[in-house]
Amino acid sequence: MARSKPSLAAKLSRTTGLQLVLVAGSLSALSFSLGRNSGFQQIEAHRATVPVVRVAEQLSRKLSYPTIINDLNVAAVSADPNLLNDFDRLSHRFWRQLKSFPVDYINYGSTDGSFLGIEKLSPDRFAHNEDSQRFGRGTMQVYSMDANGQRLAKTDAIPGMSTSHEEAWYVDTVKAGQPSWSSIYAWEDQPDVFSISYNAPIYNKSNKLLGVVGVDMVINQLSTWLQDTWENQQGLALIVEANGDLVASSQANTLLIGKGDQPQRANLKDITLPLATELHTQFREANIATQQGAKQSLNNTSPRVIELDDQHYLINSTPWGDNYGLTWHLLTAIPADEEWRASELILYLSVITSLAAIGLALAINRRLIKGILTPLTALTSASKSTEVQIEEEAQKREFATPVSYACTLPASSTEEIAGLNKAIQALVQAFNRLTQTLREKDERELKDISQKLKISLEAAAIGHEINQPLSIVRLTAQSLLNTLKRQDPGQSSPALNEGLTTLNAQTERIATITEKMRSLLRNAQTNLGPVDLQQVIDNSIRYVRSNHRNGNWIATHASNTSPGVQPVIEGDAVQLQVALINLLKNGLDALAGQTRSENAPPPSVKITLNEQDAQWTIDVDDNGPGLSQDLLGSMPLSTSKPDGSGLGLFIVRTAVESHQGELTLTTNAWGGLKARINLPKSRT
Template sequence: MLQAKTKSALSETRPSRSSPLGRQLPLRSILVVPFLLQISAAVGLTGYFSLRNGRTAVNDLAAQLIARTDQLVDQQLVSYLSLPPKVNQLNADLLQRRIVEPDDADTLSSLFWKEAKTYGQLDYIALTLPNGKYIGAGDWLSEPGIEIDIVAADGVGRTYSVDSQGQRQAIIDQYEYFPKAEPFYYQTVEAQKPMWTLVLEQFDTLAQNDPVYIAANANLPVYNSANQLLGVLSVDLRLSNISDFLANLELSQNSQVFIMQRNGDLVASSNGQPLYQSVNGEPQRLNALDSTDSLTQATTRALQERFDLQNIEQEQSLILPLQGQRRYLHIRPWRDADGLDWLVVTVVPESDFMAQIQANTRTTILLCLGALAIASVLGLYTSHWIVQSVWQLDRAARAISRGDLNQQVQKSSIQEFSSLGQTFNQMAKQLQESFETLEERVEERTQTLSNTLVELQQAQTQLIQTEKMSSLGQLVAGVAHEINNPISFIYGNLEPAKEYAQDLILLLQHYQSECPQPSPVIQAFIQEIDLVYLQSDFLKVLNSMELGAERITEIVRSLKIFSRQDESDVKTVDIHEGIDSTLLILSSQLKAQNWRPAIEVIQDYGDLPPVSCYPGQLNQVFMNILANAIDAIDESLERAGPIAVPQITIRTQATLNQAIIRIADNGLGIPENVRVKLFDPFFTTKPVGKGTGLGLSISYQIITERHGGQLTCWSKPGQGTEFAIAIPLTLPTR
């Protein structure tokens, strides 16, 4: 009916297209179209000129970014690479002026340690003597603190820990090293002047976070007044520090800066790519043409083809299509006085700048469109009073059809539209009230069904868990019974067997005393079976069998106690027996593993009288809490390292009307935000597949609902966790 009325109203206010009036131009079109045409032309011209001027500005922006980046890189390289030669020169002055003797290992190692500590960016400082002796200090192995290395002339090297004053302490490593065979030494001695070399070494991954050490090595030969070589001073700088600086440059989103040698080997990169590759298990420098970054590869290949890296002697700037888009390339040689000869390459994609230009163009167009909208509104306003009532009613009807029932039509100055609007408002209000009532009912039903579903899921899961434990209890009880019968038979016959064996041994001894010279055949058999050892060991074997049978009997007894899981009646039992049987079930997890020592269980049992309870369900609670304690200790060992003695402490005590059992571990502990959710169903911090999140929830229900007790937890991160169970000594009747 509503749609029919709306269509009728529209048909009364809009002329038919078949009538003569329908072929005339509407007044609204005459007023609005000229504005639209003017604004559209302005938008088009503005967008065209913005795009053209933006492309011109891109070149200037790219040039400015590259120039600023080059300046920052140059300043950083000068600052970073100028310190090692200065430190070398300072140490050379000390040696040449005889303030420090070249073979004074204690003074030099302490000096190098203090310099490495003072200049944090220096990774290693060393002196190699002509006789092969080597003295160095630094943190190049990424161990905490700075260490000292002393290599004797015979090549035996030792690494020392250092105290707070830079003095050598204990030896922490010993190795073989011949520094005179290294390029940094013989190349520097041959050159007889300061020079740089590159160090690429691989170390045991257990001793270093990054097993490959790549550094620029500043070397300085030191001569005395007689021009005799005193040694070669060396200072290491990690190349990764240059990469870290490049990565922190304020570049555009997809820009890249990398530094390489003339042969293409990477020195540093802003994208964090590795500077080496593994070939047959050995580290080798990574050439930019073999880089893991496709843009670095493409850029290097383009520069090699266009210029030949060996022949680039001055800055070069060009624009090349790489990887499907235009990119600005800039390459600049970088040299220092001691022989470093690197190429600094900056790559800036045009799209990074065009995106901003295009965004500005879009903003301009949107502003023009806003002006167009304002002009359209002004044009529409002149005809608004004629069709306002019809349009208002049409919009309200369409909104209701989309589900937006909160609609009211304003009163019109036209009598017919005013009456229709009042009727429409009453209908919309009634429809909205009916819809809200229906929504409330549906929401209530949905909430009820959701709560019921959650309760059913919890009940189903708990029922399955209870059924599993019941089946386990029946199985354990059956197995224990089947084992107990033959063990009882064996254990019962061991004592007669011992008596028979003693009688036989006594008889044999009487025989030997009466017949000290048996026949040769008997004598040979006595020697073959080692009769003396057999007599002494036979009773020991029977005693061992007796101990084993007693152990099996104890295990069977514990299994029978734990198999009370399927018992649903209240019984008066010894709580300690249930705890001991649970510990026996978990004994394999408590034993030492290849990743940890055995977990020590401290059983501090008080004078606890028999308790009226559901023994099977109580054993299930003990099992859940003890298993969680073992998991907490294992996780602590995995995340925080070895614990002095992993322990689980079980204490029991009796009050006037309650039995209290406390189970504590010395694991990592539980954060407060996790502890408050421990007893929520399905809440778990364990990985998927390792825990259901129901163990503690079911335990909480067993203690609080089935036994009318309390189950509480205390824990702090780093201080372990303690669960306290308090249940009545006599279970109240239900």
């Protein structure tokens, strides 16, 4: 007893169940680890974000003071334009603002190069700096100030000042044409002091620039502020620009100002502190993410864990200052909880286990797919072989050879695939039975057509045979009558004249009867309906190939028609098929009776369907001896066969004319006969 094949459903159920167990188990373990790790991440991320938020908020508050001061000064000048011409009044105003706000320097520069700046040296000490016409241009005069903000004695004079303002605070503001933060720059009179300033251009009522008023924040003072803000926090906090130059540091021993021939600010990459090195790496990665359009906001920063001297740190890089036009970054390094590391180790183990389980599930799935695809591939190959056979038979336009199908399935095939194989075998067998039935039907129909036409053709042949001698008798009688009419009436015989007249009348009667018989035969068999010329050609070729000893000389026909246009006319398919069969047989008979040289091409009869403007053209060409010009001119009541009567061409012409068509005989390019049938297209 043959062992039954397993079902595809059972096979899929077993393998799918095993895969689900593996994947679900591994994903459950991974989900638990991820959840546990995510909890630690959220806790640590929150702990790392709190000081960043605090620093960012306080920094925003600190940088809001310059905007308030500038707004007040611009409003004051707008209310009293003469204030800019009285540097003592302006100096006292700046002094009061320095006493009230935590800023380091307030200044004004006019378009003629004059400058006034009030500097906070300490909470109770201020300096008046002025480069103007009243004290002589080109030298910065420095004065002390009393407790009421009045200018006292001169304490210093710094020569070599430029005649125009070239520092960033002035140039950047004039270029922007609106209040803005400058880049960090060194003071002209104190090159070792770096600051950033918020400046506003001042215009008169005619929109003419009068000068720039600004508020400076010294970098050293900003670093002192950050140290105070970070006082109770371990780790390290840095504020850097986009290029890595330091703005502030929470460690006092961090070098902010480079020492050398020309003072310059230190860059993040130059700091040797281990935490600063790690922060530099995080900063560089954050810059790359920003360039790729993945810029992080303050609320979704993702800290990275590092290990340094047996201590874990959460390091983070947060962009800051976009709303001020600044591209600063807050870099922080905060000690992390040890449970973070333990949770990460568990997560790594869970990931490895999950990947191994998924890999095993994929291997099982691949084996299952292979087991399904192998028999399907065999079915596909066998089906393609059968398809090729069908296409070859279709090109021949005959299905004389039954189509075969054979497929050997592997032993591992499921019952569904085996059933599919049997279904394909049954389909091929049904196709063979159908083609055999159609072939037998065509043969029966052609046989019936031949039988029905036999009597009509015999009658047409009789009429043709009668007309040939009858025409001679008729012409002779008419000639004799004409001769008698030219003779003297006295010499002519009345009896002879009467006899010839009777003979001529009777021949005309016989010709009329014969023509009526031909007309009857021509119209009686016409059953009009839609006729596919392509199908008529195929049926005619199939019939001649099957019933003529030289039927294999007929080449595959060609069609030259417009895409999407069907060669269908209104007519009688039987009459047209009989006409084509006669033309094909005439061509084959002409080739069979020809003696061909060894180098001559093989005998061939070709039929072509062409589309023209208002008609369809069917050409039947052979490479036989053709017809002489005399025979071509006497068509169609002529023949080139020794025992022929020309009746075949008569039948063709009769069928074509009954369809309002035309038959022409010419010599083709091969030297053989071209028989062309022109049929009008159906009116739509």
